[in-house]
Amino acid sequence: MAKKKTARTGGPKREIDKLDREILKLINERAELASDARTDLSAVVQKAMERNRGPLDGEAIGAVFREISAACQSLSHAERIAYLGPEHTFSHIAAIEQFGVAADLVPVATIAAVFEEVEQGTAAYGIVPLENSTDGRVSDTLECFARSQVSICGELPLVIHHCLLGSGSRAEVRRVESKPQALSQCRNWLAKHLPGAECHPVASTADAARKAASDPSVAAIASAQAAKAYGLEVLVPNIEDNKDNVTRFAVIAREMAGKSGNDKTALMLEINHEPGALADAMGVFKRNRLNMTWIESFPVAGSRGRYLFFIEFVGHATEARSKKALLALEKKAQQLVVLGSYAHREPIG
Numbered sequence: 148m149a150k151k152k153t154a155r156t157g158g159p160k161r162e163i164d165k166l167d168r169e170i171l172k173l174i175n176e177r178a179e180l181a182s183d184a185r186t187d188l189s190a191v192v193q194k195a196m197e198r199n200r201g202p203l204d205g206e207a208i209g210a211v212f213r214e215i216s217a218a219c220q221s222l223s224h225a226e227r228i229a230y231l232g233p234e235h236t237f238s239h240i241a242a243i244e245q246f247g248v249a250a251d252l253v254p255v256a257t258i259a260a261v262f263e264e265v266e267q268g269t270a271a272y273g274i275v276p277l278e279n280s281t282d283g284r285v286s287d288t289l290e291c292f293a294r295s296q297v298s299i300c301g302e303l304p305l306v307i308h309h310c311l312l313g314s315g316s317r318a319e320v321r322r323v324e325s326k327p328q329a330l331s332q333c334r335n336w337l338a339k340h341l342p343g344a345e346c347h348p349v350a351s352t353a354d355a356a357r358k359a360a361s362d363p364s365v366a367a368i369a370s371a372q373a374a375k376a377y378g379l380e381v382l383v384p385n386i387e388d389n390k391d392n393v394t395r396f397a398v399i400a401r402e403m404a405g406k407s408g409n410d411k412t413a414l415m416l417e418i419n420h421e422p423g424a425l426a427d428a429m430g431v432f433k434r435n436r437l438n439m440t441w442i443e444s445f446p447v448a449g450s451r452g453r454y455l456f457f458i459e460f461v462g463h464a465t466e467a468r469s470k471k472a473l474l475a476l477e478k479k480a481q482q483l484v485v486l487g488s489y490a491h492r493e494p495i496g
Contacts, residue, residue, distance in 0.1 A: 174215060174219075177215065177219055178218070178219040178222055181216075181219035181220060181222065190407065190490075191212055191213075191216045192209045192212050192213050192216070193209075193490070193492075195208050195209060195211075195212040196208055196209045196212075206495065209495075213244075213246075213247045214247045214248060214249060216247065217246060217247025217248070217249040217250050218247070218249040220249075220250075226250070226251065226270075226271035226272065227251045227253050227264070227269065227270040227271060228242055228245075228246050228250050228251060228252050228253060228270060228271070228272050228273070228274065229253050229254075229255050229260070229261045229264035229265065229269075229270035229272070229273040229274075230242040230252060230253070230254060230255070230261060230273065230274045230275075231254070231255065231257070231258055231261060231274075231275065231276070232254020232255055232256065232351070232353075233254050233351060233353045233354070234254060234353060234376070235352075235353045235356065235369070235370065235372055235373040235376045235377075236351050236352050236353050236369075236370075236373075237276075237305065237307055237352065237370060237394060238274065238275075238276065238396070239252070239254065239353075240305065240370060240372060240496075241274055241276075241303050241305050241394075241396045242274050244303060244305065244495060244496070245274060245301065245303050245396075245398060246272070246274075253270060257287070258275050258276075258285070258287040258288055258291060259287065259291055261273040261274070261275050261291075261399070262275070262291045262295045262297060262399065265297050265399050265400060265401065266295060266296060266297055266401075268401070271400065272300070272398055272399065272400050273297070273398070273399045273400075274303070274396050274397070274398050274399070275288045275291070275396060275397055275399060276288060276394050276395075276396055276397075277302075277394075277395045277396060277397045278394070278395050278441075278443075279307070279328065279332070279392070279393070279394045279395075280389060280391060280392055280393045280394075281331070281332045281387070281388065281389045281392055282328055282331055282332060284443050284445075286445075288397070289443065289445045289455075289457060290445075290448070292415060292457070292486060293415065293445065293447070293448075293455055296401075297399045297400065297401060298399065298400060298401065298402055298403040298486060298487035299397045299398065299399055299403065299413050299486050299487030299488075299489055300398050300399065300400045300402065300403050300404040300487055300489055301397070301398030301404060301489045301490065301492075302395060302396065302397060302398065302411070302489055302490075302491070302492055303395070303396040303397075303398065303492060303495070304393050304394070304395045304396075304492060304493070304494040304495070305393065305394050305395075305396060305494065305495060305496050306391075306392065306393055306494050306495065306496035307332070307387060307392045307393065307394050307496075308370070308371070308384065308385050308387065308392075308496070309325075309329055309332060309333050309368050309369070309370075309385070309386050309387045309392075310368070310369065310370065310371050310374060310381045310382075310383065310384045310385065310386065311323070311366050311367075311368060311381070311382045311383040311384075311386050312356055312359055312366060312367045312368070312369055312373065312374045312377075312379040312380065312381060312382060313359050313363065313365070313366040313367070313379060313380055313382045314359055314360050314361070314362070314363045314378075314379055314380070315363025315364070316363075316382075317366075317382045317383070319363050319364055320341060320344055320364065320365070320366040320382075321343075321344060321345065321364040321365070322344060322345045322346075322347055322364060322365050322366070323337060323341060323344050323345070323346050323347065323365075323366050323367070323368060324346075324347045324348075324349050324354075324355035324358055324359065324365055324366070324367055324368075325348070325349065325352055325355045325367060325368035325369065326348065326349065326350070326351055326352050326355070326368075327348040329352055329355075329368045329369070330346050330348060330368065332387050332388060332389065332392055333368055333386050333387055333388060334346075334388065335388040336386040336387070336388055337386075340383075340386075341366075344366070352367065352368065352369035352370065352373060353369065353373055353376075353377075355367035355368065355369055356369045356373040356374070356376070356377045356379060357377060359377070359379055360377045360378060360379055366382060367379070368386070371384065393494050398489070399487075403464070403485075403487035403488050403489070404487070404488060404489050404490065406463045406465065406466075406488075407463075407489075407490035407491075409490060409491045410461075410462060410463040410488050410489060410490055410491060411440060411459055411460065411461055411462070411488065411489060411490075411491050412459065412460055412462055412463060412464045412469060412485065412487070412488040413441075413457065413458070413459045413485075413486040413487055413488075413489075414457075414458050414459075414473070414476075414483060414484060414485050414486055415455055415456070415457055415458075415482075415483070415484040415486055416428065416455065416456045416457075416458060416476065416480050416482070416483050416484075417447070417453070417454070417455050417456070417480060417481045417482045417483075418456070418479060418480055418481060419479075419481060420452060420453070424479070425456070427479055428456075428476060428479050428480070431472050431475045431476050431479070432460060432472060434472075434475075435468045435469075435471055435472040435475075436468065437460045437461065437462055437468060437469065437472055438460060438461045439458060439459065439460045440459045440460060440461060441457070441458065441459035442456060442457070442458050442459075443456070443457040443458075444456055444457075445457060457486075460472075461491075462488075463488040464485050464487075464488045465488070473485065
């Protein structure tokens with residue numbers, strides 16, 4: 148038997164207005180409570196997405212709760228967030244996705260400067276690119292981890308969609324500008340569709356967009372958000388060669404995060420330079436039934452033949468199996484640094 152719909156007087160507009168007033172009242176009540184208790188924004192967003200039953204999709208619900216939580220938190224716990232600038236780059240987009248537009252987002256010039264802001268306490272958090280599914284590791288970030296005392300407290304895998312932006316027509320394009328990584332991630336598309344255009348690397352995708360805005364013969368590879376910010380047309384959307392193009396960002400702070408129940412741990416390891424040493428170290432993970440999700444070798448600056456290994460595995464550093472594995476690794480290592488534990492996240496965007 149079909150359920151009867153609840154009668155609504157005054158039509159949908161009046162009902163929507165009533166709901167809006169209720170939502171506004173509840174948001175302000177939440178803000179008053181948030182002034183006395185700091186909340187984990189990522190956890191709030193994740194719970195909202197998990198509880199969502201539609202018709203709005205998870206990303207839409209996540210965006211709403213992210214901004215509500217960030218705005219509430221800013222009332223009494225305003226914290227600076229450092230990211231690799233300038234605005235409208237993918238690092239800026241990642242910072243917004245993680246902390247919300249209402250957060251105090253501070254662009255800095257280099258990845259090293261993000262680490263310095265967090266180390267010195269002038270920023271509570273930083274967000275830095277760690278690896279890309281097309282181009283691999285971000286060397287500047289790994290180099291900073293090798294000499295920094297900060298911890299990874301979160302991850303943000305962001306789907307990267309590159310767009311060809313311009314102030315003129317596609318036929319007018321004689322030069323394409325962007326960050327070297329963006330040019331690399333679109334190289335096959337450019338070779339096929341703009342074979343006569345010169346590819347020119349610049350410091351950021353935002354710098355490229357700024358140049359394209361003043362010269363119709365220049366196209367930029369940047370985000371759709373950059374197109375809006377600089378008044379450009381999206382000449383061609385989604386020109387990345389790898390349609391599963393994901394950049395994973397690390398959220399850094401002076402302390403690692405607590406357990407979420409679905410965590411990963413990153414560490415930095417240097418082992419003896421002798422036959423079988425790496426295999427012995429990897430055996431520790433197998434014996435303790437810990438699944439490795441990432442491994443990267445990185446040369447030690449100024450020391451030929453010495454390498455650091457960046458490793459990530461499933462589990463929190465405070466869990467029993469993790470503790471046992473880390474103790475065994477410490478006995479085999481010249482140095483072992485736990486970079487942090489953090490909640491696993493699926494790619495967004």
